[in-house]
Amino acid sequence: MRIAVLGTGVVGRTLAAGLADLGHDVTVGTRDPGETLARAEEALTAWRADHEPIALATFAEAAGDAELVVNATNGAATLDVLEQVGEGLDGKVLLDVANPLDFSRGFPPTLFVKDTDSLAEQVQAAHPGARVVKTLNTVTADLMVHPGTLAEPTTVFVSGDDADAKAVVTGLLHELGHGDVLDLGGLSTARGTEMYLALWVRAMGALGTPLFNIRVVR
Amino acid sequence: MRIAVLGTGVVGRTLAAGLADLGHDVTVGTRDPGETLARAEEALTAWRADHEPIALATFAEAAGDAELVVNATNGAATLDVLEQVGEGLDGKVLLDVANPLDFSRGFPPTLFVKDTDSLAEQVQAAHPGARVVKTLNTVTADLMVHPGTLAEPTTVFVSGDDADAKAVVTGLLHELGHGDVLDLGGLSTARGTEMYLALWVRAMGALGTPLFNIRVVR
Numbered sequence: 001m002r003i004a005v006l007g008t009g010v011v012g013r014t015l016a017a018g019l020a021d022l023g024h025d026v027t028v029g030t031r032d033p034g035e036t037l038a039r040a041e042e043a044l045t046a047w048r049a050d051h052e053p054i055a056l057a058t059f060a061e062a063a064g065d066a067e068l069v070v071n072a073t074n075g076a077a078t079l080d081v082l083e084q085v086g087e088g089l090d091g092k093v094l095l096d097v098a099n100p101l102d103f104s105r106g107f108p109p110t111l112f113v114k115d116t117d118s119l120a121e122q123v124q125a126a127h128p129g130a131r132v133v134k135t136l137n138t139v140t141a142d143l144m145v146h147p148g149t150l151a152e153p154t155t156v157f158v159s160g161d162d163a164d165a166k167a168v169v170t171g172l173l174h175e176l177g178h179g180d181v182l183d184l185g186g187l188s189t190a191r192g193t194e195m196y197l198a199l200w201v202r203a204m205g206a207l208g209t210p211l212f213n214i215r216v217v218r
Numbered sequence: 219m220r221i222a223v224l225g226t227g228v229v230g231r232t233l234a235a236g237l238a239d240l241g242h243d244v245t246v247g248t249r250d251p252g253e254t255l256a257r258a259e260e261a262l263t264a265w266r267a268d269h270e271p272i273a274l275a276t277f278a279e280a281a282g283d284a285e286l287v288v289n290a291t292n293g294a295a296t297l298d299v300l301e302q303v304g305e306g307l308d309g310k311v312l313l314d315v316a317n318p319l320d321f322s323r324g325f326p327p328t329l330f331v332k333d334t335d336s337l338a339e340q341v342q343a344a345h346p347g348a349r350v351v352k353t354l355n356t357v358t359a360d361l362m363v364h365p366g367t368l369a370e371p372t373t374v375f376v377s378g379d380d381a382d383a384k385a386v387v388t389g390l391l392h393e394l395g396h397g398d399v400l401d402l403g404g405l406s407t408a409r410g411t412e413m414y415l416a417l418w419v420r421a422m423g424a425l426g427t428p429l430f431n432i433r434v435v436r
Contacts, residue, residue: 216432
């Protein structure tokens, strides 16, 4: 599948590499590809050396050519970045992994949208032609693509209003090794997984590692 | 241990019965014991018939005689009920299982406190002499006392500022069969477990049952 991963942070780089490893045709979208390449950012340089086949393009170019677009931007930047893509999202499956984290009060972060709305719904409202599916926002980047490194199988969630888009995303999740995918229902259920971050950050603090996930047990 | 369970709803009744079954000396606190006994409420009558040794008293009487007080009242009523107990909570371990659910917009509920504060912290602020420990608010009543009915062991959380009180509560959780108790830290970490309810209600909807819990997997 032709996949655009928007965002060159650790989440974008990890997802792009993991999806390319599965054989997908991955382009990473960034604000200014020339600037991104020129930037002397160690992590990005090392990552580029390891993943030469992954192309770099503007957000709009990357998304425009893709069948599926991954929003791996910082939650606070998400709406601004997606506005640069605009109609290029129409009809596309938009896999949204961003969280509405607000670090302005320090750590732990609060959420800049919650309870009666979610970042996923804000994205959908701004891009009614996109087929938004919220998923993977409940795990750290490495576990998005390597869930098998945990001691036991764990659960990830999908939320979305488009059943076909959820099926495409669920297929991709299975490819990545996520055996237990719980469909929570419509996109508004993303309020649940985004608000779970409040527990996630505190569990991370208690465990001393972001390398954990939850398993839903019946 | 002499335990007061405040609240005669399903959570209070289930916890009182579960703790009495373990051999604890349990009194259930209610606003007006005479009125509660006279009330022709089927569930309560059946429960009383099954659990005669559990005494019924006013909130203040029940808490005043107890070593440990369980807040099993409706979250919206919690501060009002605890105000009736007042200084009777001083020095007591206060095991708080209530959630700040607001059903005024229907289902799913929103939270009337979140993100920068929690119900547990509001209780602590109103009763600085109490030793508040938040726990068990992430599972349905039956699983609070019968966690072994699930297919696999699952995790419950404790949050509190008083280490000795957390140790007492953790001991009680072990007695109830909770093998995996994750200490999240100070009482403000209750924001995490209270906000998790937003995910819990949606997972309940997707699974079609409240009889589930999560296991934290490292």
